[in-house]
Every structure is written in C-alpha cells, then in structure tokens.
Amino acid sequence: MLTDIMQVLVLGSVEGAVYMLIAVGYSLVYGTGGIMNLAHGAFYLIAGYMLYWYLGTLGLFTSVVLALIIVTLIGGISYLALIKPLEKKSQLSVVMVTFAIAFFIEQIVKLGCSILGFEKESTLPNLIEIKGTVSFELFGTIIPYDYVFILIISFLIVSLITLFISKSKLGTSIRAISQDREAATLMGINADRVLMFTVMISAFLAGVAAVIYVPSYPIAPWQGWVILTNSFAVVILGGMGSLPGSVLGAFILSYASHFTRVFIDPAISTLVPMFVIVVMLALRPQGILGKKEID
Amino acid sequence: MLEIRKIYHYYGSAKALEEVNLQVDEKALDAVIGPNGAGKTTLLRVISGLEEPDRGKVIFLGERIDELEPHEIAKKGIAHCPERRKLFYDLSVLENLKMGSFALKDKKKFKELLDFVYETFPRLKERKKQRAGTLSGGEQQMLALARAIMSDPKLLLLDEPSLGLAPKVKAQIFEAIKKIRDEGTTTLLVEQDAVLALNVADYIHVLEEGKIEMRGTKEELVKEPRIKQVYLGI
Amino acid sequence: MKKSMQRILAIVLVAVIGVGIGAGAYFFLISEAAEYKWDNTTDDIMDTVPGIDEEVPQNRIIKFGVLDDMGYITGKGAENGARLAAYEINTRGGVNIGNETYYVGIETEDTEEANPALDLSRGVAAAERMIYYKKAQFILGGFRTEALQAYREIVMDAKKIFFITGSATAKFCQDVYNDYNKYKYTFRIQPLNEVFLAGEVIRMLAATIVDQKENHDKNITKIAIMREDLAWTARMSGSINGLMPFFSAFIYGDNRLQVVEEIAYPQTAGPVNFYGYWADIKASGADVTIPIISGPTGLYYSDVYGDTNQPSLSLGINVMGQQNIFWEQTGGNCEYEIAMTSFIRHAKTPFTIPFWDHYVGNFSTAPIYTATGAYDAVQAVVTSIIDGQSLATDDVLAELEKSEWQGIDPNWTTPTGIPRMPKYGMGSPTATISFWTDGTYHRDVDSATAGIQHTRHDVVEGSEPLGHAVFVQWVYDSANPTLGKWECVPLGPIPGISDDYMLGTYFGLGSWEPPMYTDQPWGQVITANITWPVR
Structure with a gap:
C-alpha cells in the first residue's frame, strides 16, 4: 500500500510541477494586466503539437527550441494584435477575444494534424534513457527518468522566473504595474509593452510545460480546455495574481486529483478542479495567498 | 514652458474643465487653487495624458503633447506626483525610487538624484529596504515626491501634497517643494490649502467649477475680497 | 528575491510535509480497510471472477483490467469478451502454476473515450486507478487512438502488459519497434491494423x-x-x-x-x-x-x-x-x-464458431470486434502464463514473444486441458501474416531467414487467408x-x-x-x- 501511495505521489508531483509552470504564467498575466487569458491552454496545446509536427524532420533539440520560440511569438502577437486594442474598451471584450484565440488555435491544430498527418509521428520518444532503461525503482516505486527531468526543469524555470521578476528592471516594472498601472505609466513605463512581455513569458512557460510533459502525456485538440480549467482552478485556489500561490495551488490540486482518481473514483477526480473553483469563489475568492480583493 | 489652450473636458455629460487657459514659465512655481471638485486634479491628469481632453491643446516645450500616451509624456520630462500618492506599496522604498527614474538612462544622474533625495528626506534613506506600504503617511508623501523627482523632470506636477497630513509634516513637505524649486525645477502645484499655496507659489490660478476665475501673484490675490473671504477666511 | 524564494521553498516544504502526513495517516489508519478487494460471491459471468461461486483469495486471482468506454459498444464488447474467456478458463478448473490454482478475474474502468469532446485526463485517471488501486496485473481495451496514446503511457510506465483491443492504429506497435525499452508491453490485437x-x-x-x-x-x-x-x-x-x-x-x-x-x-x-x-x-x-x-x-x-x-x-x-x-x-x-x-459466424479459426455461440448464449448479442480481441487477449496471456509457469510480467512477455508457434490444431490444449488460442500472427514463421513494424509487410516467410528485425506485437487473428x-x-x-x-x-x-x-x-x-x-x-x-x- 505504501508503494502505491508513493507511486501516486510521484504521479501527482509531476503533474503538479507541470501545472505550476502553466499556472505561474497564467497568474502572472492576470496579476499584471488583469487579463483573464482563456487562450492559455491553447498555448500549451500548440506548443505540444508543434513538437509532434517538427520532430520527424528537425530532431528533438531544434523542434523544442522552435516550438518555444513560435509559441512565445504567438503570445506576443495575440497581445499586440487582439488583446491590446480591446483592453481599453472593456474587460469582457478581452475575455471574448482570448476565447476566440483559443478556438482559433484549436482549429489550427486540427488543420495542422490533417495536413501533416499527426499520427505518423504521434508518439514522442523518451526525453531521457539511461543504459537502455526508461525508469528506475525506488522502494518498489517506478519512477521514469523523464519525471525527474520534468521536476528539475519546472523548478529551475520557476526559480529563474521568480529571480527575474524580483531582480531585473523589467521584473520590477511588472510588479509596479500589477500594483498600480496608472502610477507606473506616470513613471514612463510603457505598460502595454510590459504586458506584452508578460503574455510572452506566460506563453513561453506554457510551451515549456508542453514540451517536457507531452512525451509522457500526449495531447488531443480538446485538451487545451482541460488545461485551462485546471490552471484556472490552481490560481483560484492559490490566489489570483500570486505566484507562490500558484505553486502551492498546483501541487495541492494535483495531489488531490490523483488521490481522488486512484483511491475514490476517476469520474469524481475530474470534478475536483470545478469543485475547488466553486468552493474557493464562495468562501475565499482571493485564494489562499491572494490579496483581499481581486482587482 | 507649458501652455494649455482652451481645454475642455467632460466625464460623460458632466463638465470638468471648460475653456481653461494656463501658462507656466520656466523655473516658476505655479499653483492652482480651488474648492473640491473644481477640476484641479482633472487638469493635471490632462497634462500628464491620463485623460484625453475633449477639445483644446497642451503644449510642452513648443510641442503638442495632448495626443501622446502617458508614458511618452513622462519621457518628455513631465513628472506627475498623483493625488493620494499612488505608491507601489509592495515595492521597497528604493525600488519605488528606481521606478521613479525608469525613464532615466543616465546612471550618474541617478546617483546624484538619489543623493539629493536622501539628503532632502533622510527618513527615506533609513528605510530604503522597507516596503512602501509600511511607511507613515508623511513618509509616504515624501516618497511620492521623491519618486517624482527621481525622473529628473523638467516639469513637476504635484497634486495635493498636503492632503491628510499633520501641520508639522505639511510644513516639511512644503520646505522640500521650495528646495526643489530652488534647484530649478518648474513646478505646477494643485492645492486645496490656499494659505500654503499662496505662501510658496510665484503665481496662482484660481479654478472654480472648471473655469479659471482669477489669477495673479500672491500680492495681487490677497487684495481680492473674494479670495480673502473664501480661501483665506480673513 | 531572497524573500520570495524562501517563501516558495517554505510553501513547497509545507505542501510536501502536508501530503506526507496525510499519506502516512492514511497508511496507518485506514489503508487496510481501504485496500481494494476483488470481491466475488457468485458464479455469474458478470461477477468479478466469472464462473466461480465462492470468494477467491486475492493472491489467487489473475487480475485483468479492462479500460474502455464502458458506455459504448466497444467497452461493453471488450468487457464481455474478457469475461467469456475468464468464464471458460475458470469453469474448466482455472490455471495451475506450480501446485497452486489461480482463477481469472475481470474489473473495468470507464475511460469515456467515445465522448466527442474527448477529455484525456479521464482515461489517464481510469488507468491510474486500475493499476495503482485495483492492482490489475494485465490491461486490455481501448479504441480511440488519441485517448489510448495518453493512458497507454501510464500503463507502460507501470510496466504492465497492455492488449489494445479496438484501435486500428499501426503506430502503437511501430512504437514497440522504435522504442522497445518503453513500449515492449504493448500488443495490438483488434481490429486488423x-x-x-x-x-x-x-x-x-x-x-x-x-x-x-x-x-x-x-x-x-x-x-x-x-x-x-x-x-x-x-x-x-x-x-x-x-x-x-x-x-x-x-x-x-x-x-x-x-x-x-x-x-x-x-x-x-x-x-x-x-x-x-x-x-x-x-x-x-x-x-x-x-x-x-x-x-x-x-x-x-x-x-x-x-x-x-x-x-x-x-x-x-x-x-x-x-x-x-x-x-x-x-x-x-x-x-x-x-x-x-473482423469475423462473422464462420470458421475463421476452429474456435470462431464455438466462441460465437458461447458469446451469444451468454450475452444475447453478437460479439463485435473488441469482444473477440479481449477474448483472445485473455486467452493469449493465460496460455503464456501456463507455458512460462509464472505471473511475472516479463516472463509472460517472453512467452508472448516466442517465435516457435505452432499452426492451427483443433486439439491443441494446454497441460491442464484448456483449449488454447493459437497465437496467430505473433511471429509465426509458417502460416500467418505478421506486420513488420518497420513499415514493410510480409507473409509466409521465415522471419529468421529474412533476417529483418521486427516485433511480434501487432497480432493478426486467423492465418492467411482467414x-x-x-x-x-x-x-x-x-x-x-x-x-x-x-x-x-x-x-x-x-x-x-x-x-x-x-x-x-x-x-x-x-x-x-x-x-x-x-x-x-x-x-x-x-x-x-x-x-x-x-x-
């Protein structure tokens, strides 16, 4: 029994680490610009699919780099061309346009699959293989090397992002905008440009999550929405706009979901994120580590 | 240096500014006084680009700026120290000052300005690592003022720097404002406390219900019975 | 920065500790009660151990887990096919390994993969529960490629033999060829690729x-x-x-x-x-x-x-x-x-008509392709267990991959007298089509002499032309x-x-x-x- 709990902890930790990457980006954009980016799951989706599409011809390294660059650009372009012009009109139109971006990307993915023959390259190789084995055993628990890699990369990247936000000039201006956008513009900070960078960073993070996780957990076009609802649940739980909250929320939610699916019922486990969203909004809308109000 | 020509501004159908003309000369300290809701804050927001005027022109150093974005106007050398301070409360004092000099490219100038700020407000130096939100009201106002100076502005816009402060602290702040003026920074001050404004400003504009009703030097204005009655309470 | 790093580390620590404590408490307080039990009381074919009317000790059950959309015909077919095989094996006296008799048990988990708005996490969740809680030793099922791709990873990571009983995608077995270390536990049996x-x-x-x-x-x-x-x-x-x-x-x-x-x-x-x-x-x-x-x-x-x-x-x-x-x-x-x-009631193999009639007799409906796939998967695994006298995954895998298979022989039985499914297509050198996963295809040629490396995981049922x-x-x-x-x-x-x-x-x-x-x-x-x- 203990090994099974261990095994579920391993699975939960890996998914938690991936959702940490996804939710930190989501939270960053919300915290800085108040933008509810419904296309965030779609960023994950397109990065994952690009890996499939490129892998056959370009090799792993080039595919990963290209996928990350393109998804980051998609983030920037989405902001500049669609979100920014609507931002001054109303919050609702921003939400609507990100919704539209998400659907658009989903259709692009479907189109890409039918043109490029998705299933031909549908199984990605292991990222790491050591001496002909893909996993090792620890006290009877099977741990794929890829999982260890996913954990290391996610924590490394989240630490770097934290460092960047707390140390660099751009990072400080991101925090300044998140606290008082109007005052920040009075300092000569171009809030639109900084916001574009945050959307790009968040797309990049979603892209990293996709390229490290998709080899272990393949995707389907609809999956963008599942990623979105789950990361939404993570930030609601951890606190909108709070990065440590996103880290905390990602792990809590992932463990909760995995323990539920294994020991209670898989059907209930898919309800866990929805349950968290509803309960948290009712009891503590600001989340565990969020500020008093969402604004 | 700054010229405002026939500015009109409405919030929906409510009139905030009506045919406002105003001119600030280089190295002058001008003040705008007037009762609550007269449009003083709106006037400053129009200058710094936070509000787009419905009609009229804002000209700064011979260049029209009323169609620029706020961050572009800030880079032209206008520092707006806004009403209720609007600090970055979760950033440290030093980080707030650094944000103040965001548009400043010159590292040496930054050093100089920082020294000047610390000299003027020694309290800020003591608390430079502290979060801005933990400062007292007076210290916060000092920080707001200091943050505005940190951009090495050509024109400083001050919105009610005395609001909610104890008389002793008010005096300190106005001491600092004079000092900044003496350093040669053009300043446009909006103030409800007419006595303070009259004491410090070279030239005073009286704004009432969105219109400039009167203007003049201190000596000219104190002679006006209406000023005496309404603003000075003599 | 130091502060937020500390904060993050503290949070991670608290999360890990909290979960650790939770898991520990779970283990010491409730785990014995919460351990999943393959409960069996009747000899009904729909009970956990079909054909046995008493409780079977947990360690005497060969545990087969069916993962499929249980609300769609593919899932029902896979479940029924597996149950029929289990029923036949159990009622004939079970499986002897050494001096112990084992019986075949069947459990299902719903992957909801027929849903047009496919949620992959549903199948992954089902696989995790089936393996880590229900402790299934052998997995079968699956028909929608995209869903299978996701939850097959869970099964492969857990090193369980997985017979895909409903997806035609040849890529699943090409993976065995391309990345044997990871995917060697995958077999694909129905339909024709x-x-x-x-x-x-x-x-x-x-x-x-x-x-x-x-x-x-x-x-x-x-x-x-x-x-x-x-x-x-x-x-x-x-x-x-x-x-x-x-x-x-x-x-x-x-x-x-x-x-x-x-x-x-x-x-x-x-x-x-x-x-x-x-x-x-x-x-x-x-x-x-x-x-x-x-x-x-x-x-x-x-x-x-x-x-x-x-x-x-x-x-x-x-x-x-x-x-x-x-x-x-x-x-x-x-x-x-x-x-x-894939087949109708005709003698595609010597077992087809008996299988068909037995199936219709039990479930009052004709078997669809996933039913025969699941039936054959259970038979193939059990035959390999008997041949290798071991339940260990790697031993069963070695038996399944053996190349020296015999041709069709109606009298072909196991040492305990159970009729066994000839393992058509899993590399028979004489009589079957084997799909060579390097993208070529081949029939009736001795693979040893052809000298081409290939895997035997893409199963074709019935020898040529059947x-x-x-x-x-x-x-x-x-x-x-x-x-x-x-x-x-x-x-x-x-x-x-x-x-x-x-x-x-x-x-x-x-x-x-x-x-x-x-x-x-x-x-x-x-x-x-x-x-x-x-x-």
Missing part, C-alpha cells in the same frame, strides 16, 4: 467494380467517401484516392473512375448534418459511397442513408453496423449497406422483418493484384509497376451476389 484495413476496403471496392462490370453489366464510375474527420480516415481516403486512376486504367482502360465527392465531418455532427451530407452525395451521382466511421455517428450515417433513399451502394467501415441489432436500431434503414467486420476481414451486407429477411439479416459477401483472392502492391502503394514504398491482370477473369472475385439498392 489500418494498413490491412485500408487494403481490405480497397480490395473489396475493386472486386465490386469488376464484379458489376463483368457479371451485371453495370459500370461503376463515381465514388463518394464519407468519413470522420480524423487522421487515420484521412490516410485511408488518401490511399483510395491515390489508387483510383490505376483502377480506372486497369478496369476501363481510361480515367472515368473517380472520387466525385468526399465529406470529412466532425465527430460532433448530428442527424441534421447527415441529411446535408447525403444530399451532396446524391447530387454528385455517386455509384458507391465508402464510409470510414468508427464512432457513434455511424448510426446517423445509416439512418439517413435509408431515410433519403440513397441510390448508391454503401461499402466500407462502419463500426456501428457490426452490431447484430443494427437493423432494429436503424429501423431497416441500413438495408443494402455492406459493412466490413486473417482477412469479411464483408457482410444487411438485407431484408422475410422470416424476421424487424431484425433483418447479414449476408456474407465472401471475397476471394483478387487475381493479379498482389497485396504487396496494394500495401506498398499505401505506404508509398511498393513498386509502381502495373501488375498484369490478363491471366484471370475478374468475375471470380466476388463469390456471392451483392444486392444493389433499388430506389
């Missing part, structure tokens, strides 16, 4: 065209395709389109045979959409319409086909049409439709007007067209030299009359 599937449909199409021309004086020139908008259907349609000019040249000597209409519809399409699709096909004047449909929308396809009196003959893959209640479901609208199926699909046509049955009946349209070998040519074409590998057809009359191809739609 997509390469053969495409070949079969093309063969049938060619045979039909020739048969109509030679025997019925009817020239088929216009082909329509209606398919789910999925990658595998796109590839199949691509190969049909690609072969059309060659067929036309061979059969008519010109290019009059053409695909005139192709409809790729989303899986969310409803009945109303199908009226539109069929109207387009009718307008195109198609003679034959080829469906390539695996999902529930196949019902609308056939319903509207009859409802709008389509003059074209429907011939292709429609999984829904493999059910024996299809006539009833469509109210007879499926009349004239020719559906491809490994082929069969085609059945739905026709009116005056004795049973509400149920209709299947009439088999047996397909003989197509003279002159070698399958090498067909499949080579499909892969873009084969020689493009036109084969010679002059030696045999085309009319021998179809061995029973097709009833053409009269509208």
Whole structure:
C-alpha cells in the first residue's frame, strides 16, 4: 500500500510541477494586466503539437527550441494584435477575444494534424534513457527518468522566473504595474509593452510545460480546455495574481486529483478542479495567498 | 514652458474643465487653487495624458503633447506626483525610487538624484529596504515626491501634497517643494490649502467649477475680497 | 528575491510535509480497510471472477483490467469478451502454476473515450486507478487512438502488459519497434491494423467494380467517401484516392473512375448534418459511397442513408453496423449497406464458431470486434502464463514473444486441458501474416531467414487467408422483418493484384509497376451476389 501511495505521489508531483509552470504564467498575466487569458491552454496545446509536427524532420533539440520560440511569438502577437486594442474598451471584450484565440488555435491544430498527418509521428520518444532503461525503482516505486527531468526543469524555470521578476528592471516594472498601472505609466513605463512581455513569458512557460510533459502525456485538440480549467482552478485556489500561490495551488490540486482518481473514483477526480473553483469563489475568492480583493 | 489652450473636458455629460487657459514659465512655481471638485486634479491628469481632453491643446516645450500616451509624456520630462500618492506599496522604498527614474538612462544622474533625495528626506534613506506600504503617511508623501523627482523632470506636477497630513509634516513637505524649486525645477502645484499655496507659489490660478476665475501673484490675490473671504477666511 | 524564494521553498516544504502526513495517516489508519478487494460471491459471468461461486483469495486471482468506454459498444464488447474467456478458463478448473490454482478475474474502468469532446485526463485517471488501486496485473481495451496514446503511457510506465483491443492504429506497435525499452508491453490485437484495413476496403471496392462490370453489366464510375474527420480516415481516403486512376486504367482502360465527392465531418455532427451530407452525395451521382466511421455517428450515417433513399451502394467501415441489432436500431434503414467486420459466424479459426455461440448464449448479442480481441487477449496471456509457469510480467512477455508457434490444431490444449488460442500472427514463421513494424509487410516467410528485425506485437487473428476481414451486407429477411439479416459477401483472392502492391502503394514504398491482370477473369472475385439498392 505504501508503494502505491508513493507511486501516486510521484504521479501527482509531476503533474503538479507541470501545472505550476502553466499556472505561474497564467497568474502572472492576470496579476499584471488583469487579463483573464482563456487562450492559455491553447498555448500549451500548440506548443505540444508543434513538437509532434517538427520532430520527424528537425530532431528533438531544434523542434523544442522552435516550438518555444513560435509559441512565445504567438503570445506576443495575440497581445499586440487582439488583446491590446480591446483592453481599453472593456474587460469582457478581452475575455471574448482570448476565447476566440483559443478556438482559433484549436482549429489550427486540427488543420495542422490533417495536413501533416499527426499520427505518423504521434508518439514522442523518451526525453531521457539511461543504459537502455526508461525508469528506475525506488522502494518498489517506478519512477521514469523523464519525471525527474520534468521536476528539475519546472523548478529551475520557476526559480529563474521568480529571480527575474524580483531582480531585473523589467521584473520590477511588472510588479509596479500589477500594483498600480496608472502610477507606473506616470513613471514612463510603457505598460502595454510590459504586458506584452508578460503574455510572452506566460506563453513561453506554457510551451515549456508542453514540451517536457507531452512525451509522457500526449495531447488531443480538446485538451487545451482541460488545461485551462485546471490552471484556472490552481490560481483560484492559490490566489489570483500570486505566484507562490500558484505553486502551492498546483501541487495541492494535483495531489488531490490523483488521490481522488486512484483511491475514490476517476469520474469524481475530474470534478475536483470545478469543485475547488466553486468552493474557493464562495468562501475565499482571493485564494489562499491572494490579496483581499481581486482587482 | 507649458501652455494649455482652451481645454475642455467632460466625464460623460458632466463638465470638468471648460475653456481653461494656463501658462507656466520656466523655473516658476505655479499653483492652482480651488474648492473640491473644481477640476484641479482633472487638469493635471490632462497634462500628464491620463485623460484625453475633449477639445483644446497642451503644449510642452513648443510641442503638442495632448495626443501622446502617458508614458511618452513622462519621457518628455513631465513628472506627475498623483493625488493620494499612488505608491507601489509592495515595492521597497528604493525600488519605488528606481521606478521613479525608469525613464532615466543616465546612471550618474541617478546617483546624484538619489543623493539629493536622501539628503532632502533622510527618513527615506533609513528605510530604503522597507516596503512602501509600511511607511507613515508623511513618509509616504515624501516618497511620492521623491519618486517624482527621481525622473529628473523638467516639469513637476504635484497634486495635493498636503492632503491628510499633520501641520508639522505639511510644513516639511512644503520646505522640500521650495528646495526643489530652488534647484530649478518648474513646478505646477494643485492645492486645496490656499494659505500654503499662496505662501510658496510665484503665481496662482484660481479654478472654480472648471473655469479659471482669477489669477495673479500672491500680492495681487490677497487684495481680492473674494479670495480673502473664501480661501483665506480673513 | 531572497524573500520570495524562501517563501516558495517554505510553501513547497509545507505542501510536501502536508501530503506526507496525510499519506502516512492514511497508511496507518485506514489503508487496510481501504485496500481494494476483488470481491466475488457468485458464479455469474458478470461477477468479478466469472464462473466461480465462492470468494477467491486475492493472491489467487489473475487480475485483468479492462479500460474502455464502458458506455459504448466497444467497452461493453471488450468487457464481455474478457469475461467469456475468464468464464471458460475458470469453469474448466482455472490455471495451475506450480501446485497452486489461480482463477481469472475481470474489473473495468470507464475511460469515456467515445465522448466527442474527448477529455484525456479521464482515461489517464481510469488507468491510474486500475493499476495503482485495483492492482490489475494485465490491461486490455481501448479504441480511440488519441485517448489510448495518453493512458497507454501510464500503463507502460507501470510496466504492465497492455492488449489494445479496438484501435486500428499501426503506430502503437511501430512504437514497440522504435522504442522497445518503453513500449515492449504493448500488443495490438483488434481490429486488423489500418494498413490491412485500408487494403481490405480497397480490395473489396475493386472486386465490386469488376464484379458489376463483368457479371451485371453495370459500370461503376463515381465514388463518394464519407468519413470522420480524423487522421487515420484521412490516410485511408488518401490511399483510395491515390489508387483510383490505376483502377480506372486497369478496369476501363481510361480515367472515368473517380472520387466525385468526399465529406470529412466532425465527430460532433448530428442527424441534421447527415441529411446535408447525403444530399451532396446524391447530387454528385455517386455509384458507391465508402464510409470510414468508427464512432457513434455511424448510426446517423445509416439512418439517413435509408431515410433519403440513397441510390448508391454503401461499402466500407462502419463500426456501428457490426452490431447484430443494427437493423432494429436503424429501423431497416441500413438495408443494402455492406459493412466490413473482423469475423462473422464462420470458421475463421476452429474456435470462431464455438466462441460465437458461447458469446451469444451468454450475452444475447453478437460479439463485435473488441469482444473477440479481449477474448483472445485473455486467452493469449493465460496460455503464456501456463507455458512460462509464472505471473511475472516479463516472463509472460517472453512467452508472448516466442517465435516457435505452432499452426492451427483443433486439439491443441494446454497441460491442464484448456483449449488454447493459437497465437496467430505473433511471429509465426509458417502460416500467418505478421506486420513488420518497420513499415514493410510480409507473409509466409521465415522471419529468421529474412533476417529483418521486427516485433511480434501487432497480432493478426486467423492465418492467411482467414486473417482477412469479411464483408457482410444487411438485407431484408422475410422470416424476421424487424431484425433483418447479414449476408456474407465472401471475397476471394483478387487475381493479379498482389497485396504487396496494394500495401506498398499505401505506404508509398511498393513498386509502381502495373501488375498484369490478363491471366484471370475478374468475375471470380466476388463469390456471392451483392444486392444493389433499388430506389
């Protein structure tokens, strides 16, 4: 029994680490610009699919780099061309346009699959293989090397992002905008440009999550929405706009979901994120580590 | 240096500014006084680009700026120290000052300005690592003022720097404002406390219900019975 | 920065500790009670250990977990097939390993993979529960490629043997070849893999065209395709389109045979959409319409086909049409439709008819392809357990991969007297088709002498020519007007067209030299009359 709990902890930790990457980006954009980016799951989706599409011809390294660059650009372009012009009109139109971006990307993915023959390259190789084995055993628990890699990369990247936000000039201006956008513009900070960078960073993070996780957990076009609802649940739980909250929320939610699916019922486990969203909004809308109000 | 020509501004159908003309000369300290809701804050927001005027022109150093974005106007050398301070409360004092000099490219100038700020407000130096939100009201106002100076502005816009402060602290702040003026920074001050404004400003504009009703030097204005009655309470 | 790093570390620490404490408490306080039990009380075939009327000690159950959409026919078929195999094995005395007797147990988890708005996490969750909580030792099931890809990873990471019983995607076994260390536990047993599937449909199409021309004086020139908008259907349609000019040249000597209409519809399409699709096909004047449909929308396809009196003959893959209640479901609208199926009640192997009758006797419905796949998967695993005298995954795998398999022998039994499924196709060097996952295909050649490295995980049931699909046509049955009946349209070998040519074409590998057809009359191809739609 203990090994099974261990095994579920391993699975939960890996998914938690991936959702940490996804939710930190989501939270960053919300915290800085108040933008509810419904296309965030779609960023994950397109990065994952690009890996499939490129892998056959370009090799792993080039595919990963290209996928990350393109998804980051998609983030920037989405902001500049669609979100920014609507931002001054109303919050609702921003939400609507990100919704539209998400659907658009989903259709692009479907189109890409039918043109490029998705299933031909549908199984990605292991990222790491050591001496002909893909996993090792620890006290009877099977741990794929890829999982260890996913954990290391996610924590490394989240630490770097934290460092960047707390140390660099751009990072400080991101925090300044998140606290008082109007005052920040009075300092000569171009809030639109900084916001574009945050959307790009968040797309990049979603892209990293996709390229490290998709080899272990393949995707389907609809999956963008599942990623979105789950990361939404993570930030609601951890606190909108709070990065440590996103880290905390990602792990809590992932463990909760995995323990539920294994020991209670898989059907209930898919309800866990929805349950968290509803309960948290009712009891503590600001989340565990969020500020008093969402604004 | 700054010229405002026939500015009109409405919030929906409510009139905030009506045919406002105003001119600030280089190295002058001008003040705008007037009762609550007269449009003083709106006037400053129009200058710094936070509000787009419905009609009229804002000209700064011979260049029209009323169609620029706020961050572009800030880079032209206008520092707006806004009403209720609007600090970055979760950033440290030093980080707030650094944000103040965001548009400043010159590292040496930054050093100089920082020294000047610390000299003027020694309290800020003591608390430079502290979060801005933990400062007292007076210290916060000092920080707001200091943050505005940190951009090495050509024109400083001050919105009610005395609001909610104890008389002793008010005096300190106005001491600092004079000092900044003496350093040669053009300043446009909006103030409800007419006595303070009259004491410090070279030239005073009286704004009432969105219109400039009167203007003049201190000596000219104190002679006006209406000023005496309404603003000075003599 | 120091502060927020500290904060993050503290949070991670708290999270890990909190979960650790929770897990610890769970382990010490409730785990014994919460340990999942494979409960069995009756000898009912639907109970956990079919055919045994008492509780079986947990460590004497060979635990098979079925992962599939339990609300769809594929899942029900897989479950029933597995149960039937378990029932047969258990009632004949179980499985002896050393001096201990084991019985086969069956549990299911719902992956909801038939849902048009597929949520992959649902299947992954089901797999995790099946393996880590229910402790299944062997996994089978699955039919939708995208869903399988996700939850197969869980099964592979857990190092469990996984028989895929419902997806035609050949890639699953190509992975075994490409990345053996990770995917060696994957087997794919039903249906025919997509390469053969495409070949079969093309063969049938060619045979039909020739048969109509030679025997019925009817020239088929216009082909329509209606398919789910999925990658595998796109590839199949691509190969049909690609072969059309060659067929036309061979059969008519010109290019009059053409695909005139192709409809790729989303899986969310409803009945109303199908009226539109069929109207387009009718307008195109198609003679034959080829469906390539695996999902529930196949019902609308056939319903509207009859409802709008389509003059074209429907011939292709429609999984829904493999059910024996299809006539009833469509109210007879499926009349004239020719559906491809893996087998019908005919002696494809010596075991097919007994299996069919036993299945119908227990479940009052005909087995669909996932049922036979699951049945054979359980049989194959159990046979390997007996041969290797071990339940350990790697021992069973070694037995499954052994190449020295015997041919068909009806008297072939295990040491305990259980009839066993010959492991057709898992590398038999003498009598079966084996799909070589490096993209070539091969038959009747000793793999050892051919010297090509390949895996034996893509199973073909039935030796050549029984490994082929069969085609059945739905026709009116005056004795049973509400149920209709299947009439088999047996397909003989197509003279002159070698399958090498067909499949080579499909892969873009084969020689493009036109084969010679002059030696045999085309009319021998179809061995029973097709009833053409009269509208």
